[in-house]
Amino acid sequence: MIDAGLVEGERFDPGRARGRGTIDLLRSFRTAAALGWKMEANWTDPVLFFIYSVAKPVASALILVFMLQVIAGPAGIALRPFVIVGSALWSFVVSGVAGLAWAVLDDRERYRMLKYIYVSPSSFITILLGRGIARLAVGAMGAGITLAVGVIVLGVPFNLGDIDWLLLAIVLVLGAVTICALAVVMAAVCLQTRQESWDYPEVVVGALFLVVGAVFPLSVLPLPLQAFGLVSPLTWWIAGVRQALFPGGPSSIGGPGSLWQQLAGTLNPSAFEVVVALLLSGAVVTLASAILFRSGEARAKDRGLIDRTTGS
Amino acid sequence: MSGSIQAPAIDARGITRVYKAKPKDVTALAGIDLEVAPGEFFGLLGPNGAGKTTLIKILTTLLLPSAGTARIFGFDVATETRKIRRIMNMVAGGEQSGYGILEAREQLWMFSQFYGLGAREGWRRVDELIDAVGLAEQRNQRVSTLSTGQRQKMNFARGLLNDPWVFFLDEPTLGLDVSAARSVRELIVGWRAAVPGRTVLLTTHYMAEADELCERIAIVDRGRILAIGSPAELKRRVQRESIFRLELDRLAGGPGGLARLPGVVSAVAALNAPADPDAPVRQAVVINLVLREDSALAGVVAALDGLGAHIVALAKSEPSLEDVFVELVGRGFDDNEEAARSNEVPVEPHEAGQPDPEEKR
Ligand SMILES: Nc1ncnc2c1ncn2[C@@H]1O[C@H](COP(=O)(O)OP(=O)(O)OP(=O)(O)O)[C@@H](O)[C@H]1O
Numbered sequence: 035m036i037d038a039g040l041v042e043g044e045r046f047d048p049g050r051a052r053g054r055g056t057i058d059l060l061r062s063f064r065t066a067a068a069l070g071w072k073m074e075a076n077w078t079d080p081v082l083f084f085i086y087s088v089a090k091p092v093a094s095a096l097i098l099v100f101m102l103q104v105i106a107g108p109a110g111i112a113l114r115p116f117v118i119v120g121s122a123l124w125s126f127v128v129s130g131v132a133g134l135a136w137a138v139l140d141d142r143e144r145y146r147m148l149k150y151i152y153v154s155p156s157s158f159i160t161i162l163l164g165r166g167i168a169r170l171a172v173g174a175m176g177a178g179i180t181l182a183v184g185v186i187v188l189g190v191p192f193n194l195g196d197i198d199w200l201l202l203a204i205v206l207v208l209g210a211v212t213i214c215a216l217a218v219v220m221a222a223v224c225l226q227t228r229q230e231s232w233d234y235p236e237v238v239v240g241a242l243f244l245v246v247g248a249v250f251p252l253s254v255l256p257l258p259l260q261a262f263g264l265v266s267p268l269t270w271w272i273a274g275v276r277q278a279l280f281p282g283g284p285s286s287i288g289g290p291g292s293l294w295q296q297l298a299g300t301l302n303p304s305a306f307e308v309v310v311a312l313l314l315s316g317a318v319v320t321l322a323s324a325i326l327f328r329s330g331e332a333r334a335k336d337r338g339l340i341d342r343t344t345g346s
Numbered sequence: 347m348s349g350s351i352q353a354p355a356i357d358a359r360g361i362t363r364v365y366k367a368k369p370k371d372v373t374a375l376a377g378i379d380l381e382v383a384p385g386e387f388f389g390l391l392g393p394n395g396a397g398k399t400t401l402i403k404i405l406t407t408l409l410l411p412s413a414g415t416a417r418i419f420g421f422d423v424a425t426e427t428r429k430i431r432r433i434m435n436m437v438a439g440g441e442q443s444g445y446g447i448l449e450a451r452e453q454l455w456m457f458s459q460f461y462g463l464g465a466r467e468g469w470r471r472v473d474e475l476i477d478a479v480g481l482a483e484q485r486n487q488r489v490s491t492l493s494t495g496q497r498q499k500m501n502f503a504r505g506l507l508n509d510p511w512v513f514f515l516d517e518p519t520l521g522l523d524v525s526a527a528r529s530v531r532e533l534i535v536g537w538r539a540a541v542p543g544r545t546v547l548l549t550t551h552y553m554a555e556a557d558e559l560c561e562r563i564a565i566v567d568r569g570r571i572l573a574i575g576s577p578a579e580l581k582r583r584v585q586r587e588s589i590f591r592l593e594l595d596r597l598a599g600g601p602g603g604l605a606r607l608p609g610v611v612s613a614v615a616a617l618n619a620p621a622d623p624d625a626p627v628r629q630a631v632v633i634n635l636v637l638r639e640d641s642a643l644a645g646v647v648a649a650l651d652g653l654g655a656h657i658v659a660l661a662k663s664e665p666s667l668e669d670v671f672v673e674l675v676g677r678g679f680d681d682n683e684e685a686a687r688s689n690e691v692p693v694e695p696h697e698a699g700q701p702d703p704e705e706k707r
């Protein structure tokens with residue numbers, strides 16, 4: 035019944051208990067990302083995929099643009115690039131941060147595979163990050179299409195020659211790391227929950243939306259919220275991408291009367307200042323996420339939550 | 347201390363586990379000591395809520411014990427998890443698990459990568475296991491379209507990907523029909539027999555399954571091990587008298603005459619239930635005969651002639667693990683689960699742990 039292929043010898047090889055370090059990590063990451071992409075993107079249902087990954091971000095950007103039009107009139111047109119970029123990036127943040135948390139919940143509640151993933155010798159966080167990257171990729175598509183719609187349909191002035199490619203490359207990399215770190219925190223939180231918690235990630239991310247200058251500048255917020263915005267890496271990331279794509283455009287951070295102006299003395303942060311702030315705040319968040327995830331995983335293991343399902 | 351192949355496959359000392367729960371904390375395990383040798387087929391038998399799954403979760407590094415230590419081939423479950431995970435694997439029954447959107451083969455390959463196999467080696471191994479578990483026809487089928495039994499076979503293939511030294515099986519046949527349960531059992535037995543030293547720890551609440559598969563069994567209830575031993579040893583504990591099932595063509599005067607014979611504890615007419623329900627109905631008399639010892643049987647046989655009766659069949663009734671359990675705990679095994687069972691896929695009557703004693707010829 036079990037063929038000879040399963041027989042690997044009379045004796046066990048004690049070396050089996052050792053792994054191969056980085057090779058194993060890369061392999062797990064790659065596999066989780068590739069099959070995660072297949073699972074997250076839901077290719078089997080292109081309509082659903084289109085609605086969630088393309089239509090939703092584009093629609094939310096358009097709603098904001100038209101609201102702006104109604105409120106600000108013709109003056110709103112000048113702010114379109116600001117809104118389009120912020121909104122596109124935001125959908126990227128949502129699918130990244132919520133995506134990883136949902137991967138954890140999906141695996142535990144829906145697929146009931148989290149425990150099998152967990153008891154594999156592979157690094158748990160590496161597999162989760164692989165799944166998260168797949169979600170980020172889906173989010174990046176939505177963001178790209180939103181930008182394209184902004185340029186083509188709304189006539190947002192966009193000039194490839196103007197783009198600060200170096201700045202763009204730096205902030206995209208740092209931003210992706212930061213988003214993954216936030217996603218890991220969210221995943222650790224969702225691992226703790228005993229009841230249905232599918233809404234948590236979106237609620238948390240939605241709250242951040244208001245304070246990171248995604249669609250309106252920080253300067254309109256009360257000072258404590260501005261302070262919160264200034265320590266959030268997402269604020270600097272969005273500002274950096276804006277500055278790279280539309281150099282000289284309005285900034286979400288500075289402006290007359292802003293907290294930034296009071297603290298730094300300049301009207302707007304320079305590209306260099308944006309990168310440094312993103313690097314520092316991003317590093318803090320990444321470090322914190324590593325610690326939080328470790329303790330979250332340990333807590334979940336201690337309480338028997340790794341294979342907890344709410345339905346049973 | 348580090349692991350070795352000389353160490354016990356499982357070595358648990360004083361494992362306690364308390365769950366924090368709402369009205370009051372639940373003590374799922376109250377001091378478990380257990381040693382399983384490499385190559386053993388070991389069973390944990392106990393009713394619902396006994397703590398079987400909790401123990402498996404601790405041994406498979408899914409859950410931390412509240413107190414006590416456990417080692418798998420010498421590796422500590424609390425601190426050497428990565429090493430343990432490379433040499434063990436687990437399969438649980440009674441669940442619908444799987445990434446519905448992936449093909450069976452893909453899902454298995456994904457896990458092969460998590461177990462550190464090379465890409466091509468992974469495919470080779472997956473195909474080999476798919477054939478071994480009997481899923482050849484479903485290899486490219488979406489997981490969501492597999493039946494419960496097929497999913498469980500796929501789950502087994504996943505569990506065998508790393509060719510574990512110790513395989514933890516938590517009620518692996520739960521919810522499977524008769525033939526699927528049988529093929530899963532054959533799979534386990536075949537896999538273990540192929541290489542000496544392969545160790546299995548199986549939990550079940552099906553008496554017959556434990557009896558059939560396990561070399562040694564621990565009977566657990568309320569987080570404690572009540573008894574450990576081979577099925578025969580456990581049964582011998584409760585067997586103080588010899589019980590025979592005697593089938594006669596007729597018996598003038600009823601069984602009362604037999605009860606008065608020396609060495610006979612009791613002789614009671616049993617329900618006339620022939621072993622084979624399709625057999626033609628016979629006018630036989632079946633008597634449950636309890637003797638002080640086997641030797642008293644001679645006197646009974648001699649006396650039958652005088653009563654004008656002929657023996658149609660005679661079998662010695664062995665006590666079942668159920669009897670052992672009742673003796674140990676003072677209550678039946680399935681007392682609180684009949685309701686749950688009625689919603690389940692029918693299982694072999696043999697498997698359902700029927701309270702009537704099983705007969706061995
Ligand atoms: N996460 C948890 N939180 C609180 N109590 C729990 C938890 N998991 C299990 N228990 C309790 O611990 C006890 C042992 O449960 P366990 O699942 O180990 O039993 P079992 O022997 O596997 O039972 P079954 O045959 O029903 O699977 C039960 O009383 C159960 O209610």
Ligand SMILES: [Mg+2]
Pocket residue numbers: 398399400516517
């Ligand atoms: Mg159980």
